Amino acid sequence: MAMDTVREPARDIPVIDEVEVLVCGGGPAGTAAAIAAGRAGAKTMLLERYGCLGGLATGGLVIVLPTFTRDGHQVIGGIGQETLEALIEAGEAEYRSERGSSRFDPEGLKRLSDEMSVEAGVLLRFHSWVVGVFGEEGRPAGVIVESKAGREAVRAKTIIDCTGDGDLAARAGASFMTDDKMIGLPYRIGNVDLERWSEARNDGTAAEVHKAAHEIAGYESHFGLSPFPLNPGVAWGNNHMARGNFLDPDELTRMEIRGRRSAKLVLDYMRENMPGFEEAWLIDTAWQIGVRCTRRIVGLQEMLYEEFKAGAQFDDSVALGNDFRKPSIVYEIPLGSLIPDGIGGMLIAGRCVSSDAEAMEALREIHCCWTMGEAAGVAAALAVERDCEPSEVPISDLRGRLLAENAVIDLPPRAADD
Numbered sequence: 001m002a003m004d005t006v007r008e009p010a011r012d013i014p015v016i017d018e019v020e021v022l023v024c025g026g027g028p029a030g031t032a033a034a035i036a037a038g039r040a041g042a043k044t045m046l047l048e049r050y051g052c053l054g055g056l057a058t059g060g061l062v063i064v065l066p067t068f069t070r071d072g073h074q075v076i077g078g079i080g081q082e083t084l085e086a087l088i089e090a091g092e093a094e095y096r097s098e099r100g101s102s103r104f105d106p107e108g109l110k111r112l113s114d115e116m117s118v119e120a121g122v123l124l125r126f127h128s129w130v131v132g133v134f135g136e137e138g139r140p141a142g143v144i145v146e147s148k149a150g151r152e153a154v155r156a157k158t159i160i161d162c163t164g165d166g167d168l169a170a171r172a173g174a175s176f177m178t179d180d181k182m183i184g185l186p187y188r189i190g191n192v193d194l195e196r197w198s199e200a201r202n203d204g205t206a207a208e209v210h211k212a213a214h215e216i217a218g219y220e221s222h223f224g225l226s227p228f229p230l231n232p233g234v235a236w237g238n239n240h241m242a243r244g245n246f247l248d249p250d251e252l253t254r255m256e257i258r259g260r261r262s263a264k265l266v267l268d269y270m271r272e273n274m275p276g277f278e279e280a281w282l283i284d285t286a287w288q289i290g291v292r293c294t295r296r297i298v299g300l301q302e303m304l305y306e307e308f309k310a311g312a313q314f315d316d317s318v319a320l321g322n323d324f325r326k327p328s329i330v331y332e333i334p335l336g337s338l339i340p341d342g343i344g345g346m347l348i349a350g351r352c353v354s355s356d357a358e359a360m361e362a363l364r365e366i367h368c369c370w371t372m373g374e375a376a377g378v379a380a381a382l383a384v385e386r387d388c389e390p391s392e393v394p395i396s397d398l399r400g401r402l403l404a405e406n407a408v409i410d411l412p413p414r415a416a417d418d
């Protein structure tokens with residue numbers, strides 16, 4: 001609650017660039033969107049508040065990917081599959097089982113994302129907070145950005161909001177619903193004797209220690225600590241700390257403090273009690289706190305989990321996803337869910353798209369953010385090319401271009417159909 005108000009004087013802001021596609025936020029969705037738009041030939045800029053790409057997948061230390069296939073059929077293709085293959089090729093990712101889930105090194109993803117974006121001709125600008133939009137009501141003509149250089153503006157024909165929280169769509173006046181999903185602060189513990197820890201897990205002694213560490217840390221629900229053999233001697237901790245309003249910086253601050261304290265409590269307890277952890281040390285806690293979902297923007301079409309389960313198909317399907325909790329649930333993502341209702345010249349991708357809360361639980365994973373981002377990027381480039389609104393792009397052209405880039409956009413047959 002504000003104590004008071006002050007009047008900020010009106011001022012002219014320098015326009016630093018004019019682009020065709022402007023992607024705001026460089027997480028998995030934003031990175032894929034910018035690469036896709038750049039490859040499609042649009043003059044594309046990506047603005048990111050921190051110093052690297054990847055969002056929660058790098059800065060949030062979320063380094064595990066669900067499977068990309070169902071019954072041997074590819075579900076996640078395009079830029080997502082290309083990224084995973086390039087990481088595996090570089091020794092920076094590995095499958096946990098044959099074509100199953102995989103894990104990756106966040107440093108590898110940071111570097112690869114830079115390279116792929118630069119190769120696609122994307123104008124990257126880090127350390128730039130997007131703080132508002134300008135233009136006509138309901139039809140932004142660009143964004144306002146704050147950085148060490150001051151307050152600046154970028155004009156854009158089409159904007160893609162990939163901030164995770166739907167910051168721009170909300171500022172442009174889009175309606176939204178909010179979620180208070182569990183926040184977490186992942187971390188990595190190094191110098192673990194993975195063999196001795198594995199023996200303790202196999203003979204059952206680890207379970208009690210883990211349970212006690214969970215209680216001491218004060219995590220409200222899930223606490224996972226798993227070996228990360230890609231980086232020898234490393235264990236990865238994931239957790240569900242608490243619910244709250246994670247658009248509130250005071251609440252985020254409390255969670256940062258609590259998360260780091262919990263990580264230290266876990267480390268100390270494990271060093272004392274868990275075989276293999278005697279000489280362990282905390283490598284890092286995520287420097288981007290793990291917000292699972294805040295705003296769900298109301299789009300032209302809302303994705304519904306019941307429809308995911310029923311295998312609903314859409315004429316304007318532009319991407320697929322699967323539910324990490326039950327990967328046999330594969331679903332189509334319609335273009336309408338990536339367009340905020342009532343806002344022109346804008347698309348949304350990632351963990352703020354138009355969906356019910358349960359559908360978002362399935363959609364928000366990294367691999368689905370890649371597919372949604374790619375679809376939004378190609379749609380934005382096509383809208384610029386055709387000089388039309390994203391909602392008016394010819395669907396057959398859009399789908400054709402996505403297929404040409406190896407994206408998978410239609411439900412694969414079930415094993416029984418083969």
Ligand SMILES: Cc1cc2nc3c(=O)[nH]c(=O)nc-3n(C[C@H](O)[C@H](O)[C@H](O)COP(=O)(O)OP(=O)(O)OC[C@H]3O[C@@H](n4cnc5c(N)ncnc54)[C@H](O)[C@@H]3O)c2cc1C
Nearest residue numbers: 025027028029049055056130164184290350351364365366
């Ligand atoms: C603790 C935790 C564990 C998870 N575990 C898994 C898992 O095992 N596997 C999996 O696939 N997924 C997992 N997820 C989900 C997944 O990591 C995220 O949902 C996914 O990264 C979302 O991608 P995104 O691009 O939509 O948003 P984000 O990854 O949040 O990226 C948004 C980007 O926008 C930038 N940004 C935000 N606001 C602004 C602004 N105003 N101006 C400029 N830049 C801005 C941010 O800095 C960030 O880089 C987990 C999430 C959490 C929190």
